[in-house]
Amino acid sequence: MKDITTEIDQIALRATQITKSFGDTQVLRNIDLFLAPGEVVALLGPSGCGKTTLLRIAAGLLSASSGQMEIAGQCVVDGSEFNAPPEARGIGMVFQDYAIWPHLSVLDNVAFPLRMRKLGRSDREARARRALDRVGLGHLADRFPGTLSGGQQQRVALARAIVAEPPLVLFDEPLSNLDRELREGLALEIGTLLRELGLSAVYVTHDQAEAFTIADRVAVMLNGEIAQIDAPEALFSAPKRVEVAQFLNIGALVDGRLCASAGFTCARAHLSLPSLAGKAPEGPARILIPRTAIRPDPQGELKAQVMRCQFQGDRYLLHLGLNGESTGLVCPTDQPAAVNSHIPLAIDADRLRVFPY
Numbered sequence: 001m002k003d004i005t006t007e008i009d010q011i012a013l014r015a016t017q018i019t020k021s022f023g024d025t026q027v028l029r030n031i032d033l034f035l036a037p038g039e040v041v042a043l044l045g046p047s048g049c050g051k052t053t054l055l056r057i058a059a060g061l062l063s064a065s066s067g068q069m070e071i072a073g074q075c076v077v078d079g080s081e082f083n084a085p086p087e088a089r090g091i092g093m094v095f096q097d098y099a100i101w102p103h104l105s106v107l108d109n110v111a112f113p114l115r116m117r118k119l120g121r122s123d124r125e126a127r128a129r130r131a132l133d134r135v136g137l138g139h140l141a142d143r144f145p146g147t148l149s150g151g152q153q154q155r156v157a158l159a160r161a162i163v164a165e166p167p168l169v170l171f172d173e174p175l176s177n178l179d180r181e182l183r184e185g186l187a188l189e190i191g192t193l194l195r196e197l198g199l200s201a202v203y204v205t206h207d208q209a210e211a212f213t214i215a216d217r218v219a220v221m222l223n224g225e226i227a228q229i230d231a232p233e234a235l236f237s238a239p240k241r242v243e244v245a246q247f248l249n250i251g252a253l254v255d256g257r258l259c260a261s262a263g264f265t266c267a268r269a270h271l272s273l274p275s276l277a278g279k280a281p282e283g284p285a286r287i288l289i290p291r292t293a294i295r296p297d298p299q300g301e302l303k304a305q306v307m308r309c310q311f312q313g314d315r316y317l318l319h320l321g322l323n324g325e326s327t328g329l330v331c332p333t334d335q336p337a338a339v340n341s342h343i344p345l346a347i348d349a350d351r352l353r354v355f356p357y
């Protein structure tokens with residue numbers, strides 16, 4: 001492997017201009033990605049956007065068509081010619097299907113990466129027990145995987161991935177085979193564990209809540225590109241592209257016009273927002289009204305139509321539309337509202353985003 005000794009402590013992963021094509025189809029387009037040590041980045045995107053392909057290139061399970069990649073200062077990918085094998089990368093991996101060996105005990109499964117590194121038996125076992133304790137499975141060390149639940153098997157895979165405290169752990173939709181409640185709990189635990197151990201990780205998921213629970217930064221992948229990478233709060237408050245706002249379902253997108261005197265107007269939605277004057281060049285524009293920017297107000301400037309009124313036990317959630325079209329806007333209330341009635345909403349102009357065409 002080519003050894004790049006400079007910056008070894010500053011880089012967990014650096015991908016530069018990675019591309020991947022299968023035949024004539026390009027599935028990754030010029031991916032740049034940087035992870036500092038101890039950082040957790042989620043790759044979030046719809047099915048087919050290239051998340052798993054990028055992760056498999058980082059794991060050494062797939063070669064890139066072009067570009068470079070370094071892990072902990074070592075070059076592991078250089079164009080299509082050089083692709084270091086997975087075992088030479090020193091990374092931990094957790095997959096959707098657990099990938100633990102049924103013929104080995106839980107303890108031996110977890111100790112396996114240490115055996116590959118030729119550690120002595122007592123040292124291996126002590127470290128494997130510590131890793132199992134960390135994931136709450138110390139009492140199951142002597143059991144075999146076939147006797148464990150799905151959630152427990154995934155904890156074994158997690159313990160095995162962290163036992164050698166690798167410079168990078170790769171997760172490929174690790175929770176998607178588990179039921180929702182278990183998923184939420186385990187996502188929180190994985191996030192906490194990674195932070196306690198100071199491990200760097202790339203975490204592939206198509207579940208927003210999971211990505212936001214686990215990651216310091218979330219890379220939204222669309223159509224083979226990283227459309228935006230930011231902290232979860234920044235993605236919501238300042239999506240850089242319409243497509244990112246749409247994918248994250250942040251709120252309603254309204255098409256209209258911006259002009260210097262009148263601000264933003266949309267005749268179809270009977271909407272006029274003078275405060276947006278000067279926020280972007282004059283001309284056709286699209287604004288994003290985030291869910292967090294609206295609240296019911298009798299004097300409100302936006303008249304939204306109630307498309308659905310959903311009882312949620314402790315409150316009602318109104319699903320709102322404009323001109324008979326669903327918008328993605330929702331509004332919690334204490335009182336139910338009739339479907340097709342109109343409610344006035346006040347808009348917090350500071351939270352609006354303008355996307356010029």
Ligand SMILES: Nc1ncnc2c1ncn2[C@@H]1O[C@H](COP(=O)(O)OP(=O)(O)OP(=O)(O)O)[C@@H](O)[C@H]1O
Pocket residue numbers: 022027045046047048049050051052053054206
């Ligand atoms: N070995 C392959 N040969 C041809 N095309 C492939 C191959 N592997 C993946 N693809 C295609 O590359 C694209 C990206 O696939 P990838 O599995 O990376 O997507 P993904 O974002 O992880 O989706 P999902 O969330 O459904 O797993 C898809 O269109 C897929 O069909």
